Amino acid sequence: MMNMLQMPSRTQIAWIKAALFALCLLPALRLALGWHNDTLGANPIETITRASGDWTLRFLLITLCVTPLRRFTGLNWLLRLRRMLGLFAFAYGCAHLTTYVWLDQFFDWMAIAHDILKRPFITVGFAALVLMTPLALTSNAWSIRRLGGRKWQALHRSVYGIAILGVVHYWWLVKADVREPMLYAFALAWLLVLRAWWRELERRRQQAVPPPVPAYKGRVIRIVPTGK
Amino acid sequence: MLIQRPSDILPSEITPRARFEDRRRFLRDAGLLFAAGALGGALPSAEAATNAAPKLGPLTASPFSTSEEKTPYKAVTTYNNYYEFGTDKSDPAENAGRLATRPWTVRVEGFAGKPRTFDIDELLRLAPLEERIYRLRCVEGWSMVIPWVGFPLASLLKQVEPLGSAKYVEFVTLYDPKVMSRLPVLDWPYAEGLRLDEAMHPLTLLAMGLYGEVLPNQNGAPIRLVVPWKYGFKSAKSIVTIRLTDKQPATAWNKAAKHEYGFYSNVNPQVDHPRWSQATERRIGEFRKRPTLMFNGYAEQVASLYQGMDLRANF
Secondary structure, three states, rough: OOHHHHOHHHHHHHHHHHHHHHHHHHHHHHHHHHHHHOOOOOOOOHHHHHHHHHHHHHHHHHHHHHHHHHHHHHHHHHHHHHHHHHHHHHHHHHHHHHHHHHOOOOOHHHHHHHHHHHHHHHHHHHHHHHHHHHHOOOOOHHHHOOOHHHHHHHHHHHHHHHHHHHHHHHHOOOOOOOHHHHHHHHHHHOOOHHHHHHHHHHHHHHHOOOOOOOOOOOOOOOOOOOOO | OOOOOOOOHHHHHOOOOOHHHHHHHHHHHHHHHHHHHHHHHOOOOOOOOOOOOOEEOOEEOOOOOOOOOOOOHHHHHOOOOOHOOOOOOOOOHHHHOOOOOOOOOOEEEOOOOOOOEEEHHHHHOOOEEEEEEEEEEEOEEEEEEEEEEEHHHHHHHHHOOOOOOOOOOEEEEEEOOOOOOOOOOOOOOOOEEEEEHHOOOOOOOEEEEEEEEEOOOHHHOOOOOOOOOOOOHHHHEEEEEEEEEEEOOOOOOOOOOOOOOOOOOOOOOOOEEEEEEEEEEEEEOOOOOOEEEEEHOHHHHHHHHHOOOOOOOOO
C-alpha cells in the first residue's frame, strides 16, 4: 500500500487516471442530468453558464496545485495526472463558451462580436480561452518532443496569465458581492507567490554556490616540452 | 390616458396555482420517470409540497394587465434578488422565512400635510385590491410576467396629502441584522426613490400579494413597490418608510456603482449597462432571448413622463 502511494506501478497509474477521469466528468454529468430533469432552477441556462465557468476556473487552479502538491509530498507521479486536469479545464472552458454562444446568445454572431469587443469581462474571458487553446493542442508527448522541453515549458507557463484572466473575468461580472471571486483570487495568488518564492530560492541557491576558482594550491606540475 | 391592449381576464379565469403546478409536476415527473428508466435506477423523489399562503381577495381585474403567459409561481418565488437574504438567486427563498411580517407598520412622512403611520392590516383595506399582471425586467437581462396583488401607490400618497414642495418619494426598506445578512454588500437599509409624478402614476403599484395570495417573504413581504417600466431593483421590497422629499433621494444601487445604476433606471434597450447589453432579455422559462421593449413595453403609458429628457444621460 505504502509502496503504491510512493511509486504506483504502470497499471495502478492507469487505474488512478481512469478514476480521476470519471471524477472530473461528474460536474458535467450533474448538469446534464439536471437539465434533463429540470432541476437547474428557474434559469437553467444561467446555471449551466455559471457552473461551467466555475469548473473551468477550479480545474485551472487544481492543475496549478499539482506541482506544489508534488513538492510537498514527494509524490512525483502526481505530475502524470496534470495533463488530464489541464485538458479538463480546457474542456469545461469550451463548454462554457458553447453555452454562451449557443444557449445564451443562440448564435447571434453580431451580439457575440459586440460583447467580446465592448464588454471587458467577456473580452478577458474570451482571451483566456483563446490562449488556452495552444496549450491544449500541445498537451501531448509528440508536441513536447517536437518543441523541445524548454520551449514547451515556456509556452505552458502562459497558464499563469490565463488563470489571472480567468479570475478577472469572474470578478468583473459580479454585481456587488465579490466574496466568491475573491476566494479564487486568493487561491491563485497563493499558488503564484509560492512559485515566485521557489524561483527566488533557486536564484539564491545558485548565487550561494561559489564559482569554480582555479586552484593554485598544491603542487603544480608543469608540462613543458623538453628538447632532446 | 390611452391604454393599450385592455385585458379582460378576471381573477377567476386565471389558472389556479395548484392546478398549473399539478401540470408542471406531471411534466417533471414524466421526465423523471424517463430518466430513471434510461439510467435503470431510482432517482430522488420530488421535494415536499409547498405550504400555501393565505388568499387575498376579492380582487378586481385591471386594464393594465398583460395577457402574456405568466411565469410559474415556483420560478417567481425561488429565483429572487433580495440581497439582504443572500446574493444567490435561491438564497432569499431559503432564508427569508426568518422575516416576521407581523406586526408591521409603514410610516409615510416628509413633505406631507398629514403624515402618519399605517398598520399593514389597515393598508390591506385602504383601497380595493387589484390583480395586475405586469412584466418584470431585471437589470441582469432576465424577465418574468407576474400577477401582483395591490393598489396604486397614489391611493396611499393621497391619504397623506403631499405638499407642493414634495418632488420625490423615497422608499426605505427593512434592515434587520438579526434575520438578514450582516455583510456590507450594499449600504443597508436598501433605499429606492422615484420622482413624485412617477410615484403617482397609475401603473406604480404597492403590492401585497402575488398569484392571488399573500406575498411570500422572498418577494418582499409584507409590502413592496412595483414599477413595471423600470428595472426590477427600483421596486423596493419590505418597505417600512415612505418619505416625500424635495431632493432626489440617494438609492442603494446608485450608491454602490453610480455609473452602472442611474436614478431613473427605466428599461431601455438602447442604453446598455456598462458591462452587458440591455437589448435583449431571457423570459424565465423560455429558451431564446427576446428583444427588450422600451420602458418594458409601457411606453404608451409612461413615455410622456420623460419628454424632452436625454434618457442616455438620465439612465
